[in-house]
Each structure stands twice: as structure tokens, then as C-alpha cells.
Amino acid sequence: MRAIGQITITNICDVVASDTPPENPYIGQLWVDTSVYPPETKVWNGAEWVVQNDIDTLRVTISLLTTKSAELQSTIDGLNSYVGTMTQTIETVTDALGNEQQTVLEMQAQMSLLQQTIEGLSVQVTNQCAGGLNFIQNSAGLNGVSDDWVKTGTVTVDTSTDTQNNTSSDSCFVLGTSSTLKQTVTGLVTGQSYAFSLRAKKTYAGYSSYIRVQYNGNKYAYFFNQTTTFGWTDFSLVIDDITDSTVVFYIYNRYASLYVSDIMMVEGPTVHNWTPAPNEIYTNEVKIDKRGIAVSNSASSQRTVITNTEFAGYYNDEVIFTLNKDETQTKKTTVDGELTVGRTKFVPMSTASEGLNIVILD
Numbered sequence: 001m002r003a004i005g006q007i008t009i010t011n012i013c014d015v016v017a018s019d020t021p022p023e024n025p026y027i028g029q030l031w032v033d034t035s036v037y038p039p040e041t042k043v044w045n046g047a048e049w050v051v052q053n054d055i056d057t058l059r060v061t062i063s064l065l066t067t068k069s070a071e072l073q074s075t076i077d078g079l080n081s082y083v084g085t086m087t088q089t090i091e092t093v094t095d096a097l098g099n100e101q102q103t104v105l106e107m108q109a110q111m112s113l114l115q116q117t118i119e120g121l122s123v124q125v126t127n128q129c130a131g132g133l134n135f136i137q138n139s140a141g142l143n144g145v146s147d148d149w150v151k152t153g154t155v156t157v158d159t160s161t162d163t164q165n166n167t168s169s170d171s172c173f174v175l176g177t178s179s180t181l182k183q184t185v186t187g188l189v190t191g192q193s194y195a196f197s198l199r200a201k202k203t204y205a206g207y208s209s210y211i212r213v214q215y216n217g218n219k220y221a222y223f224f225n226q227t228t229t230f231g232w233t234d235f236s237l238v239i240d241d242i243t244d245s246t247v248v249f250y251i252y253n254r255y256a257s258l259y260v261s262d263i264m265m266v267e268g269p270t271v272h273n274w275t276p277a278p279n280e281i282y283t284n285e286v287k288i289d290k291r292g293i294a295v296s297n298s299a300s301s302q303r304t305v306i307t308n309t310e311f312a313g314y315y316n317d318e319v320i321f322t323l324n325k326d327e328t329q330t331k332k333t334t335v336d337g338e339l340t341v342g343r344t345k346f347v348p349m350s351t352a353s354e355g356l357n358i359v360i361l362d
Contacts (some may be wrong), residue, residue: 015041021049134277135185135194136249139263140169142282143289153179158259166232167199168274172261175209175253185265188245193269196249197236198223199262205229207254214248215239232259236271 016022017032017039025031025044033040033049042049137148141157149155154176164170173181188194200223202209210225223235239247251260262274281288285296292307303314312322321330339346345359 025049133266134275135188135265135267136183136263137277138280138289139274139277140167140171140261141173142169142171142276143280143287145173146289148183150182151180153177153253154256155179155181163259163261166201167261169262169276172199172259173251175251175258175260176256177254179253179258181251181260183249184246185249186246188242188247189267190243190245192242192267193238193240194242194247195236195238195264195266195269195271196221196223197234197262197264197271197274198260199232199234199274200224200230201232201259202226202229203257203259204255209253209255209258211235211249211251211260213237213239214250215242216244238269238271240269 015030015032017034019033019035021031021033021042022029027044027046029044030052031042031044031049033042041052043052044050138144138146144157145151145155156174156176157171158174159171163172175181196213198211200211205228208225208227211223212225213221213223215221221237221239223237247265249263249265251258264272264274266272276282277289279289285298287294287296292305294303294305296303301316305312305314310322313320318331320332321328323329337348340361343361345361347357347359349355349357
């Protein structure tokens with residue numbers, strides 16, 4: 001008897017293409033689902049069919065990637081634009097910094113010029129003087145050669161054009177041959193500095209002239225002591241160690257002429273511009289100082305003097321009236337109208353030829 005058998009060979013790699021999934025699938029079996037278009041290849045994972053060629057997902061992913069790429073490109077373009085703007089800004093800032101640097105250099109130059117100007121002003125201010133209280137009485141002869149000074153020899157006062165052009169006071173003392181002027185100043189504060197200044201001119205050579213200050217007993221400080229001539233010149237000195245409250249200002253001239261003006265003595269170490277002493281006012285017609293007041297009229301040669309020793313009127317140098325204790329003394333008197341003396345009245349008539357009525361008062 002012959003036995004007969006049948007063998008079925010199944011290709012497990014066969015792909016089933018159908019509208020419906022194959023029955024009894026095994027893990028890894030492939031199925032082409034033709035119920036959709038385009039067909040989808042799926043694989044059985046033991047629980048469900050999973051799409052293997054998910055074109056839509058790929059398309060979405062590609063689309064998303066494309067969008068992201070476009071956004072990235074836009075961002076890159078924006079960055080390029082920003083970098084360009086930044087480059088322009090940096091160039092602008094660089095130009096601005098260049099301009100600022102030039103401005104700084106110009107400012108440095110101006111500061112240097114300003115510094116030079118300030119230094120020049122400092123030098124100028126250093127060379128200037130300020131006003132102050134003058135301890136020297138009648139310090140330029142504006143009140144003549146007054147008794148503020150002790151003099152020997154010939155001493156006069158000059159107000160010529162040359163003097164006015166070269167002095168602050170417009171007046172000066174002129175010392176002739178073998179002449180001196182001396183003024184003693186008292187009441188100084190000891191331990192304090194004092195500054196002295198004056199302006200002088202010497203017109204004769206060969207003989208000595210000097211001006212000095214005697215202080216602290218027998219110490220001397222000289223403005224000058226020389227034989228040669230010189231034009232109008234400023235002299236000054238400062239004494240720091242005053243221990244005596246009295247100083248003596250002394251001028252000596254051996255041979256004519258020595259001109260001295262604008263004498264100044266002030267408290268402190270700083271030289272000052274000339275000013276009269278306190279309570280001194282000198283003009284062409286009015287003179288006021290510590291002694292009193294003198295008012296003159298050069299056109300009429302009249303002068304009225306009021307001091308602590310006299311009240312008088314002058315014509316030229318002659319006393320016309322003066323007050324002497326309880327009476328007034330006059331050289332000439334003119335009465336325009338009535339005159340009463342005691343109990344007697346003198347009344348002039350309407351015309352001079354008619355004479356004078358004398359009336360006895362009750």
C-alpha cells in the first residue's frame with residue numbers, strides 16, 4: 001500500500017494586500033491596506049496594525065521643518081539686519097567718539113589757554129594793591145607843609161603837571177638842599193606787621209638822599225639810600241616784627257631836589273594803594289582833617305578857617321575877622337541896614353546925604 005502526504009509551504013515574508021486585515025496575523029506580518037489612498041503599509045506588533053509609511057506624518061514633519069527653516073531664515077535675516085544696524089551704529093559712535101576726542105583736545109587747549117590766563121591774572125592781581133587806613137597824616141602835602149611834619153631846611157609842596165601825571169594824590173613834598181621831614185606815628189599794635197609805600201623822584205646826583213623808617217627803638221628799614229638820580233619810582237617795605245608802638249618816618253635830602261608823594265603806612269603785610277588818612281578830605285577849595293575845616297576861594301583870595309584854635313576869615317594871608325573868646329574882632333565892617341549896639345540903634349536915612357538917625361531904645 002503506498003502512502004501519500006501533502007506539504008504546504010508558506011512564505012512568511014509574503015505581503016498581504018487587501019482592503020481588510022488578514023486573519024490570524026503573526027508578529028511582524030506586513031499588510032498593505034488598500035482601503036485608503038494611497039495604500040498604507042502596516043505591520044502587526046502583536047496588538048495592532050501600525051503604519052510603516054506614515055506619509056502624512058512625514059509631510060507634517062517636513063512642513064513643520066520647512067516652516068522652522070523659514071522662521072530660522074527670517075531670524076537670520078533679522079540678525080543680519082540688526083548686525084548691519086549695529087555696524088552703522090558702531091561706525092556712528094566711532095565718528096562721534098572721534099568728534100568727542102577732537103572736542104576734548106580743543107577743550108584741553110582752551111583749558112591750557114584759560115590756565116595761562118588765570119596765571120596771568122594771578123600775576124596781575126599780585127601786582128595790584130588794595131586800599132586801607134593810612135597812618136601817615138597829610139601824606140602828600142595836600143594841606144601844605146602842616147604841623148603834622150617836623151621839617152628842617154626848605155620844604156615846599158608841588159602840584160605841577162608832572163606831579164599830577166605821576167602821583168595818585170596830584171601833590172608832593174619837595175625837599176631842597178639839606179632838608180628833612182619827619183613824622184612820628186604812635187599807637188601801633190605790637191606783634192603786628194605794617195606795610196609802607198611811597199613814590200619818589202630824585203633830580204640831583206652825587207649826593208645822598210634816603211627815606212627810612214625807625215622802629216623797635218633803634219632799628220632802621222630803608223626805602224632807598226642812594227646818590228644817583230631816578231625818575232618817579234614806587235618804593236615799599238614790610239616790617240613784620242613790630243615790638244614798639246612808635247615808629248618814626250624820616251626823609252633826608254642832601255642836595256635839591258627830592259620829590260616825595262603818596263606816602264602810605266597800613267596795618268598788615270600787604271602794600272596798599274595810596275589814600276588819605278582817616279578824617280582827611282582834600283579838594284581844591286576844601287580841606288578837612290583832624291584840626292578842622294578850611295574853605296577857600298582862589299578867585300577872590302578869601303579863606304575861612306574853623307579849627308579848635310581859631311574861627312577866622314582871611315583875605316590873602318591877612319586876618320579880616322576872628323572870634324576871640326567872648327568878642328568878635330573885625331578889621332572892617334559894612335552894615336547894610338540898621339545897626340543896634342546895646343540900647344542904641346543906628347538907622348540910616350533913605351539917602352546917604354540925609355545922614356543917620358540915632359535912636360535911644362527904652
